[in-house]
Amino acid sequence: MSEGKHADLAEKLTNDTDRTDWHNKSIWGVRKKRDVAAFGIPDWELLRETGSNIKDYVLDNLHDLLIEFEQNAIKNGIQVHWAADAQEHNAIVHGILAKHNVKKIVKSKSMLTEECGLNPHLEKNGIEVIDTDLGERIIQLREEHPSHIVMPAIHLKREEISDTFHESWGTEKGNFDPKYLAGAARESLRQDFLTADAALTGVNFAIAETGEYVVCTNEGNADMGAHLAPVQISCMGLEKIIPKREHLSVMLRLLARSSTGQPITAYSSHFKKPRKGQEMHLVLVDNGRSRHIQLPKFKNGLKCIRCAACMNTCPVYRRSGGHSYHVTVPGPIGSILAPNTNLKEYSDLPFASTLCGACSNVCPVKINIHEQLYEWRQVIGKAGHVESSKKIGLKVMNFVLSNPKVYDIGGKIGKKAVSLLPYAVNNPLNPWYKSREMPDMDTESFKDWYKKNR
Amino acid sequence: MSSRADILERLKSQTANQEQVALPKFDVEYIGDPVEKFKTTLGELYTEVIEVNSLTEVASFVAEKFEGKRIISNVKIDGFPYSDIWQSEDPHSLENVEFALFEGTLGVAENGAIWMADEQMGQRVGPFICQRLGIIVKKESIVPLMQQAYEKLDSGASGFGTFISGPSKTADIEQSLVVGAHGSRELFVFLT
Numbered sequence: 001m002s003e004g005k006h007a008d009l010a011e012k013l014t015n016d017t018d019r020t021d022w023h024n025k026s027i028w029g030v031r032k033k034r035d036v037a038a039f040g041i042p043d044w045e046l047l048r049e050t051g052s053n054i055k056d057y058v059l060d061n062l063h064d065l066l067i068e069f070e071q072n073a074i075k076n077g078i079q080v081h082w083a084a085d086a087q088e089h090n091a092i093v094h095g096i097l098a099k100h101n102v103k104k105i106v107k108s109k110s111m112l113t114e115e116c117g118l119n120p121h122l123e124k125n126g127i128e129v130i131d132t133d134l135g136e137r138i139i140q141l142r143e144e145h146p147s148h149i150v151m152p153a154i155h156l157k158r159e160e161i162s163d164t165f166h167e168s169w170g171t172e173k174g175n176f177d178p179k180y181l182a183g184a185a186r187e188s189l190r191q192d193f194l195t196a197d198a199a200l201t202g203v204n205f206a207i208a209e210t211g212e213y214v215v216c217t218n219e220g221n222a223d224m225g226a227h228l229a230p231v232q233i234s235c236m237g238l239e240k241i242i243p244k245r246e247h248l249s250v251m252l253r254l255l256a257r258s259s260t261g262q263p264i265t266a267y268s269s270h271f272k273k274p275r276k277g278q279e280m281h282l283v284l285v286d287n288g289r290s291r292h293i294q295l296p297k298f299k300n301g302l303k304c305i306r307c308a309a310c311m312n313t314c315p316v317y318r319r320s321g322g323h324s325y326h327v328t329v330p331g332p333i334g335s336i337l338a339p340n341t342n343l344k345e346y347s348d349l350p351f352a353s354t355l356c357g358a359c360s361n362v363c364p365v366k367i368n369i370h371e372q373l374y375e376w377r378q379v380i381g382k383a384g385h386v387e388s389s390k391k392i393g394l395k396v397m398n399f400v401l402s403n404p405k406v407y408d409i410g411g412k413i414g415k416k417a418v419s420l421l422p423y424a425v426n427n428p429l430n431p432w433y434k435s436r437e438m439p440d441m442d443t444e445s446f447k448d449w450y451k452k453n454r
Numbered sequence: 455m456s457s458r459a460d461i462l463e464r465l466k467s468q469t470a471n472q473e474q475v476a477l478p479k480f481d482v483e484y485i486g487d488p489v490e491k492f493k494t495t496l497g498e499l500y501t502e503v504i505e506v507n508s509l510t511e512v513a514s515f516v517a518e519k520f521e522g523k524r525i526i527s528n529v530k531i532d533g534f535p536y537s538d539i540w541q542s543e544d545p546h547s548l549e550n551v552e553f554a555l556f557e558g559t560l561g562v563a564e565n566g567a568i569w570m571a572d573e574q575m576g577q578r579v580g581p582f583i584c585q586r587l588g589i590i591v592k593k594e595s596i597v598p599l600m601q602q603a604y605e606k607l608d609s610g611a612s613g614f615g616t617f618i619s620g621p622s623k624t625a626d627i628e629q630s631l632v633v634g635a636h637g638s639r640e641l642f643v644f645l646t
Binding site: 026029030041042043046047050053054056057059060061062063064066067076082083084088132133134135138151152153154156157158161178179181182183186189190193194218219220221223224226227228238243244245246247248249250252253260262263264265266267268269270271272273274275284286290291293294 | 456457458460461462464465466467468469470471472473474475477478480481483484495499545546549562564565566567572577578579582583599600601603604605612613614615616617618619620621622623624625626627628629630632634635636637638
């Protein structure tokens with residue numbers, strides 16, 4: 001992924017104030033839709049509570065549930081594979097494709113395969129990989145990474161997408177109409193569905209009791225791929241298991257409402273047995289999850305159902321954009337998942353938050369995201385990975401706040417300086433000044449005011 | 455050791471709390487009349503809901519609207535051309551289907567979702583590859599919430615099943631909603 005830390009990478013967006021506002025508003029719009037959908041259900045909180053309990057049970061019984069799921073899936077005729085890490089996952093998928101001499105594979109959205117770097121691995125081995133979710137196809141053509149887990153191309157404007165389609169498919173230059181552009185993608189991708197030798201999907205939920213799994217899309221791309229290709233592969237993180245089919249009645253009610261504010265996605269497909277003549281494979285992927293589950297304070301991050309509500313609500317995500325997180329799953333949830341995989345590399349992410357707690361409030365499975373962000377900061381501090389500028393700042397603050405005299409004098413000098421020389425703070429060297437005006441300074445300190453007025 | 459054994463070994467020590475989660479009875483009162491709610495919800499999801507008195511009305515609606523185009527159906531209606539040859543053909547050959555007609559097992563009022571499984575589809579790709587999709591739903595099959603839907607559905611028999619709630623759609627370009635992504639461009643629900 002891209003080089004650099006969150007604050008620096010965010011500048012790509014924040015340097016353009018109009019674009020930052022546009023991004024912020026557009027994502028906030030999704031958050032508002034989520035609110036309307038959630039408040040439309042009188043016992044929404046009971047639903048969240050139940051979803052949370054189901055996922056807690058899953059994490060406490062993952063060993064048994066995985067075995068139960070595997071047995072039932074095999075009975076159903078699905079071939080089950082286990083991958084310890086990204087490398088093994090990629091090798092398994094490539095092995096299946098090589099056995100069938102697959103030249104072209106169509107994929108529906110899977111953040112897991114993005115996490116594992118599957119596309120470059122297959123392409124290196126001469127296989128043509130076509131992402132079929134419209135957002136993913138757009139960024140694939142542009143050789144970018146997704147900036148959001150539900151809306152991968154949310155960072156792009158229609159003009160940019162129009163240019164990309166013009167260059168790739170020869171669509172009319174300057175035609176920015178989303179209907180026209182989506183229509184062109186439908187035509188192009190339909191040919192891919194019809195000529196693919198294999199299809200790959202992600203997994204939203206896998207049911208231990210029945211050995212089936214559920215894939216949700218609005219576009220119908222997972223189904224178009226899976227029901228046409230002779231070989232179907234689905235890849236899932238270990239934590240996607242739920243115990244019983246009836247639990248879907250809770251998870252499916254929560255997922256789309258939290259995600260986009262829809263009551264349910266257009267398609268919620270339950271894959272149980274291969275169709276006649278088809279081969280069906282499922283890859284169970286660990287890639288750090290069985291290590292993560294052993295960290296008591298961070299374990300329940302694995303309850304995540306990838307709805308992206310925490311991103312949509314996060315004031316930092318909305319203004320910094322997904323790419324600034326330099327990891328597959330951005331935003332608050334990504335910032336508590338990533339440090340488990342590489343503490344040093346992702347040491348900046350738990351600091352990319354105001355700890356306002358909005359993320360925990362919207363999470364459909366009640367993950368205490370903001371508390372975990374705080375906890376990771378402690379771990380990162382102890383490991384010595386806090387940025388030196390932050391460390392110095394905190395030391396200065398500690399000195400000032402624990403010495404009342406220094407605080408008083410500092411305050412007075414500061415007020416004087418700002419009133420005489422406003423430019424001393426109202427300049428681009430002051431990070432707070434970026435896209436903000438400094439407030440007017442009172443001439444009197446609170447302490448002085450209190451002495452007079454108490 | 456194999457990766458499977460390794461992974462399971464690491465997870466084994468984490469096992470705790472064996473109490474299964476029993477689902478509470480969720481509020482169904484707010485749904486009101488399930489049939490009415492089902493109709494309004496689907497309407498909001500860009501679906502044309504048509505109340506019919508008999509399947510003959512469905513047949514004449516389809517015949518008129520899609521005359522001369524390729525139609526497939528897995529529903530037997532008097533006076534409506536029926537053939538099941540397509541069900542055993544290569545699924546790719548359904549690419550030129552303009553309209554496909556199926557019968558849903560049940561409908562869900564809260565979200566307009568309609569359940570269909572292998573038996574109703576004939577070919578799994580049928581409801582997805584057609585340009586326009588029609589589903590017949592019996593009013594008495596409509597339940598208020600997903601909870602009642604899963605209580606009614608038989609999990610044993612089918613190899614594949616899906617909830618469909620509207621035509622395919624995407625909002626991946628600047629969040630502008632476009633109806634007709636990869637699946638059907640239109641959904642007609644015939645309520646009987």
